[in-house]
Each structure stands twice: as C-alpha cells, then as structure tokens.
Amino acid sequence: MELSRNLPRETLLEMQRRMLRIRLFDERASKMVKRGYIPGTVHTSIGQEAQVVGACMALNAGDHMTGNHRSHGHPIGMGSPLGPLMAELVGKATGVCGGKGGSLHLADYAVGSLGESGITGSSIPIAVGAGLSAQVLGEDRVALTFFGDGTANQGVLYESMNLASAYKLPAIFLCENNFYALSTPSHTVTGGRIVDRAAGFGMPGVRVEDGQDVLAVYDAVAEAADRARRGEGPSLVEVMTYRFREHSEGLRINVDYRDAEEKAFWTSRDPIILFREALVARDIASTEEMDALEAGIEEEVEACATFALESPDPDLSVAFEHLYTDPYELEAVL
Amino acid sequence: MSIMTYIGAIGAAQQEAMSADERVIIIGEDVEANVYGTTGGGKQRAEQGDFVQQFGQNRIRNTPISEEAIVGTAIGAAMTGLRPIVDLSYSSFLYMAMDQFVNQAAKNRYMFGGQSSIPVVFRSAMFYGLNTGAHHSDRPYPMFMNVPGLKIMAPASAADAKGLLRSAIDSDDPVLTFEAVPLWGQKEEVPEEEYRIPFGVARTRREGADVTVVGISGSVPLALQAAEDMAARGVSCEVIDPRTLVPLDSDAIVRSVEKTGRLVIAEPAHRTCGAAAEIAALVADKAHHALVAPIKRVCALDMQVPFSPALEAQIYPTRERIVAAIEAVCADQLMSENRRVG
Numbered sequence: 001m002e003l004s005r006n007l008p009r010e011t012l013l014e015m016q017r018r019m020l021r022i023r024l025f026d027e028r029a030s031k032m033v034k035r036g037y038i039p040g041t042v043h044t045s046i047g048q049e050a051q052v053v054g055a056c057m058a059l060n061a062g063d064h065m066t067g068n069h070r071s072h073g074h075p076i077g078m079g080s081p082l083g084p085l086m087a088e089l090v091g092k093a094t095g096v097c098g099g100k101g102g103s104l105h106l107a108d109y110a111v112g113s114l115g116e117s118g119i120t121g122s123s124i125p126i127a128v129g130a131g132l133s134a135q136v137l138g139e140d141r142v143a144l145t146f147f148g149d150g151t152a153n154q155g156v157l158y159e160s161m162n163l164a165s166a167y168k169l170p171a172i173f174l175c176e177n178n179f180y181a182l183s184t185p186s187h188t189v190t191g192g193r194i195v196d197r198a199a200g201f202g203m204p205g206v207r208v209e210d211g212q213d214v215l216a217v218y219d220a221v222a223e224a225a226d227r228a229r230r231g232e233g234p235s236l237v238e239v240m241t242y243r244f245r246e247h248s249e250g251l252r253i254n255v256d257y258r259d260a261e262e263k264a265f266w267t268s269r270d271p272i273i274l275f276r277e278a279l280v281a282r283d284i285a286s287t288e289e290m291d292a293l294e295a296g297i298e299e300e301v302e303a304c305a306t307f308a309l310e311s312p313d314p315d316l317s318v319a320f321e322h323l324y325t326d327p328y329e330l331e332a333v334l
Numbered sequence: 335m336s337i338m339t340y341i342g343a344i345g346a347a348q349q350e351a352m353s354a355d356e357r358v359i360i361i362g363e364d365v366e367a368n369v370y371g372t373t374g375g376g377k378q379r380a381e382q383g384d385f386v387q388q389f390g391q392n393r394i395r396n397t398p399i400s401e402e403a404i405v406g407t408a409i410g411a412a413m414t415g416l417r418p419i420v421d422l423s424y425s426s427f428l429y430m431a432m433d434q435f436v437n438q439a440a441k442n443r444y445m446f447g448g449q450s451s452i453p454v455v456f457r458s459a460m461f462y463g464l465n466t467g468a469h470h471s472d473r474p475y476p477m478f479m480n481v482p483g484l485k486i487m488a489p490a491s492a493a494d495a496k497g498l499l500r501s502a503i504d505s506d507d508p509v510l511t512f513e514a515v516p517l518w519g520q521k522e523e524v525p526e527e528e529y530r531i532p533f534g535v536a537r538t539r540r541e542g543a544d545v546t547v548v549g550i551s552g553s554v555p556l557a558l559q560a561a562e563d564m565a566a567r568g569v570s571c572e573v574i575d576p577r578t579l580v581p582l583d584s585d586a587i588v589r590s591v592e593k594t595g596r597l598v599i600a601e602p603a604h605r606t607c608g609a610a611a612e613i614a615a616l617v618a619d620k621a622h623h624a625l626v627a628p629i630k631r632v633c634a635l636d637m638q639v640p641f642s643p644a645l646e647a648q649i650y651p652t653r654e655r656i657v658a659a660i661e662a663v664c665a666d667q668l669m670s671e672n673r674r675v676g
Contacts, residue, residue: 098447107446115446119437125403129410136359136392137415159403322448323483325506
C-alpha cells in the first residue's frame with residue numbers, strides 16, 4: 001500500500017524542506033564544531049535525511065518520538081524550529097533545553113520530541129511508555145523510536161519489543177541501518193537480519209531497502225502507524241541508509257573501515273538530489289521553484305546560526321534548576 | 335484510628351491513590367494475583383478490594399520479567415500523562431534497570447531544561463535477614479542517594495509508609511521506595527482518613543537529652559529497643575527517623591545533636607558511602623561545635639550476605655550493637671553514673 005501516492009503537493013515540498021534543513025543545519029554545525037563555536041562534537045545525519053524525514057512525516061501532530069546520539073535530524077524532522085536547536089548546540093540561554101542538554105540530548109516537547117539519548121537504546125522504552133499512556137488514556141496517538149543497527153544488539157530493545165507486542169501498544173521501532181556501529185561493520189557483530197527479529201515478537205517487520213527514497217520510508221512508517229492506531233500493536237521498520245560523514249565530526253579513524261566503492265555507490269544516492277529530481281519529473285515543482293525552496297532553507301540556517309551565536313550565555317543559576325519539580329535546597333557547601 | 339500492618343498500609347495507600355486519580359496505574363511482575371499482598375483484599379479474585387476487579391486490567395497489569403523495559407516504559411508513560419506505580423518486588427532487582435533509573439528517570443527533566451515531569455513511583459522491598467541469600471537481600475538505597483534527581487523514601491512504620499506513599503504518588507518527580515520486609519508484619523495505629531506525610535520531615539520517635547540515635551528503615555525499631563535498654567541505665571536517647579533520605583531532614587538531626595552532643599546512626603545498608611556516612615559528614619560539618627564524642631555508625635558490615643541462618647544475623651545492626659555504640663559515645667556519662675551508683 002503506497003500511502004504516499006495521495007500526498008498533497010505541500011506535504012511533498014515540506015519533506016524536501018525538512019531534508020534540506022537537516023542537511024544544511026548539520027553542515028553548518030560541523031563547521032561550527034571545527035571553528036570552536038560548538039563545544040564537544042556532533043553526530044550528523046547527513047546522508048540519512050530521507051530515513052529521518054520519511055519517518056517523522058508519517059506521524060501526526062500529537063504523536064511522540066524518541067531518538068539517539070545522531071540527534072539533530074529527529075527533532076528537525078518533527079518540525080522543530082532551527083534557532084533554539086542550534087542555540088542548544090552552542091550552549092546558549094535560548095537553547096531548546098536552556099543550554100543543559102547539548103547536541104546529544106535535544107528534546108522539543110512542542111513537536112512531540114521526547115528526547116534524544118547519548119546512551120544508545122536508553123530512549124527505546126521511553127517511547128513504549130508513551131504508547132502505554134496513549135493506550136491507557138484512550139488517546140489516539142502513536143510513538144516512534146529511532147535506533148541504529150549497533151543498538152539493535154542492546155537487550156533493552158528486545159525487552160521493549162516484547163512488552164509492546166504483548167500489550168499491543170501503538171509503537172514503531174525504527175532501525176536506522178547505516179551498516180556501521182561507529183567503525184564496526186554491523187554484519188560482523190550481528191546474527192541474522194535485524195528485520196527478521198520482528199517475527200520472534202509476533203509483530204510485522206518490514207525492511208526499506210532504499211532508505212534514500214523518502215517516500216519509500218514514508219510508506220513503510222505510515223502503514224505501521226495506521227496499524228498502531230487501529231490497535232493492532234507495534235511494528236519494526238528497518239531502513240537501509242548510509243551516513244555520508246564520519247561517525248562524529250572531528251573524529252579521525254586511521255583505518256579505512258569503509259570500502260571506497262561502497263561509499264561511492266551510496267553518496268551517488270543523495271536523498272535530497274533524488275527527491276528534487278523526482279519532484280521536478282512529476283511536475284510537482286519546477287527547477288526554479290526548487291532553487292527558491294533551497295535558498296529559503298539556506299537563509300533559515302544562516303539565521304539560526306546568527307541567532308545561536310548572538311544569544312546570551314545561560315545565567316549561572318540555571319545549572320541549579322530543573323532537577324526536581326518542587327523547590328529544593330541545594331547543599332552548596334563546596 | 336485503625337490498626338494496620340506495614341504491608342497493609344502500603345496496599346491501602348495504593349488503593350486510595352488508584353481510586354482518587356485515573357492516571358494512577360500499577361504495573362509489575364505478579365501484581366494482578368496480589369502475590370506480595372499490596373494489590374488486593376485477599377487471595378481470591380472475588381474478594382472485596384481485589385485491584386483487578388476494582389480498577390480493571392487497563393490500570394493494573396502484570397509485566398514480563400524485563401526490569402529495564404518496565405522501568406523505562408513507566409518513565410515514558412509518566413512523561414506523557416500517566417502516574418505509574420511500578421512494583422519491582424525485590425530491591426536487588428533494581429540493578430537490572432540501572433540505566434533507566436540513572437540516565438532517564440533522574441536526568442530527563444534536568445537535561446531537557448524542565449520540559450518533562452516524571453511522576454512515577456518505583457516500589458521495591460528489602461528482603462534482608464530472611465535467609466534469602468546474597469541475590470535477594472540487598473539494601474541498596476545509598477546507591478540511589480548518589481543520583482541527584484531521584485527522591486528516596488525508607489519508611490519504618492505503617493503510618494509513615496501509608497502517608498509517605500501517598501506523597502510519593504502525588505510527587506511530579508521520580509520516587510524510589512525502599513520497604514523493609516522485616517517490618518511488613520509490624521502494626522501501628524493509622525488514621526482512618528486519607529493523609530499525606532511530606533518528604534524531608536523527620537519523625538522523632540523518642541525524645542531524649544544525652545545522645546541522638548538516628549535509625550533508618552528496619553533499624554528504627556532496633557534503635558528504639560536500644561534506647562529502652564539505655565534508659566534503664568540512666569542514658570536518655572533521642573531516636574530520630576528521617577523517613578525520607580532524599581530529601582533529608584538534616585535540620586532535625588543537627589538540632590538534636592546540638593542538644594545531645596552525641597550521635598549514633600544505625601542502618602541496614604553497607605557502611606561504606608551509606609546514608610549513615612552522609613549523615614555523619616553533615617553533622618561533622620554543621621554541628622561539630624556541639625559534639626562531645628566521636629560519631630558512631632552501626633551499619634551492615636561491608637560483606638555480602640551469607641545464606642545460612644547461623645551466619646546471616648551477625649551482618650546487620652542489632653539491638654546489642656546499637657547499645658554498644660551508645661555505650662561507647664556515652665562512656666563518660668556511664669562511668670559517672672556507675673560511680674554514683676557504686
């Protein structure tokens with residue numbers, strides 16, 4: 001079932017916009033790491049934009065999402081504004097988490113983003129819990145969790161899949177398979193195919209072989225979401241994709257663990273170029289319109305960087321807020 | 335007032351909370367069959383007070399044996415509208431879910447700049463002193479005291495257990511309860527009406543002038559017995575139960591030590607980095623001027639728990655060990671007492 005066939009023009013253009021936002025935001029963030037504006041490092045989603053956006057746009061307003069260490073694309077995919085995200089990466093008062101999360105721990109509850117996680121697998125049961133609350137409270141919403149092929153070998157995933165399946169929770173387990181757990185080819189540490197593990201938990205598993213095709217990802221996730229909304233339980237969606245950059249920005253790995261031919265194949269399948277060509281070929285938009293759309297996102301990203309850099313640092317007292325919801329006394333004897 | 339057991343009071347608090355708020359749910363292993371006696375009126379489905387009958391399976395659910403997923407799921411549910419109570423049964427099982435407690439429950443609100451609140455209660459029981467062996471006898475609350483973002487309660491009586499649990503369920507932050515199984519059967523007068531006991535307020539179980547004895551969890555009744563023994567010998571003990579360890583009512587302890595000048599702390603957890611160590615450090619810092627004797631801790635030895643009934647009891651604080659500690663800090667007084675009597 002190709003649910004994407006009937007998508008209105010505006011939705012298709014929004015997909016391209018969100019993919020471009022991720023690409024340009026991450027390219028900009030990478031530069032800002034190199035120049036020292038962003039402390040620490042970042043993990044970019046460059047190359048994986050279709051996998052992120054196709055999944056997020058198959059969700060509805062009010063649905064929930066949890067993510068992982070490759071963390072900027074997910075909230076952007078959910079529609080989070082760029083300024084507070086970039087300000088968070090820089091550590092400013094205007095950051096989406098007030099400067100206390102940083103790149104690895106973005107969350108934007110306004111768009112259903114319940115949090116990225118620096119610990120791989122840790123946010124998976126959080127999404128299952130969002131599914132449980134939907135079921136208990138009788139609310140029409142689903143929860144999706146993103147995890148990588150590396151995390152597919154964490155035990156918590158299987159505990160979570162089992163619990164979600166036993167309770168028939170409205171949850172979607174989305175594996176972003178970019179073939180490498182940092183430098184380790186995942187097939188060398190993974191028994192069998194990840195998608196096949198769904199069967200063991202009595203849930204459908206579907207593998208999107210071309211995760212560079214945003215509509216293919218959308219179709220798979222939209223079907224899983226429909227199923228979840230009908231009360232039929234969770235699904236596993238494995239999306240084959242590729243990260244174009246290093247695991248994290250600035251990381252230097254001497255061993256060339258990725259084959260040049262493989263790299264060339266995947267980089268020739270840039271999801272943003274592919275979708276632009278498809279939209280033009282289908283007469284959804286002209287090349288001029290696509291150029292204008294891209295220019296608009298470039299301006300947005302430029303503005304978000306300016307916003308982040310010009311924002312004030314957080315007040316020092318912010319470090320001592322939000323531990324608990326009620327007032328508490330910090331034992332500040334140093 | 336009515337007489338209730340410690341375990342009965344926990345069940346009553348859960349029943350009240352489930353009745354009061356539809357967002358409260360109970361999940362855990364074997365909760366539907368009321369295996370541990372806190373989710374039903376008796377052992378029969380038909381009996382009045384059975385939680386499944388009363389609240390339905392939407393709100394009380396058995397879980398798979400998957401602590402990490404149970405705890406994480408409860409956190410996620412709490413972040414999105416429910417107020418779950420998670421029954422983890424044995425406190426030793428908490429370790430299976432350590433990542434969820436430390437990296438999610440304790441950190442999410444903070445890391446996300448206050449966007450989330452996490453109203454969830456994780457109940458567990460410390461089955462120590464009951465010959466259940468090293469895997470089932472842990473008293474691990476100090477480990478969790480070391481994780482800012484969690485609240486911790488360790489009640490030592492029925493009335494406290496009931497009132498504190500209601501406050502825990504009302505709290506918008508994650509709370510861990512550490513229940514003392516050796517006290518499950520102990521009875522106390524409990525108010526008929528619904529009530530809450532605030533966190534961070536210690537209970538003075540016995541007033542006294544010569545030495546402050548802080549008791550925690552199952553060590554509170556032992557401290558009271560030791561105080562009784564010492565009273566007969568002319569030493570007046572003030573017995574304080576902090577009831578919650580995070581937040582800790584350090585003011586009440588400091589005030590008492592300022593009055594007595596002496597401090598003994600008894601707890602069933604290990605000595606190293608335990609709650610007693612923290613309280614000793616606080617008092618050394620804030621009431622050093624008042625101390626006339628060294629602070630003494632009576633803790634579980636830094637040893638694993640042996641199975642044999644012949645071996646286990648010596649691991650934990652006893653009435654006698656607490657008496658010995660009080661004797662040590664009150665040596666001057668006892669000597670002058672002896673001279674006077676002699």
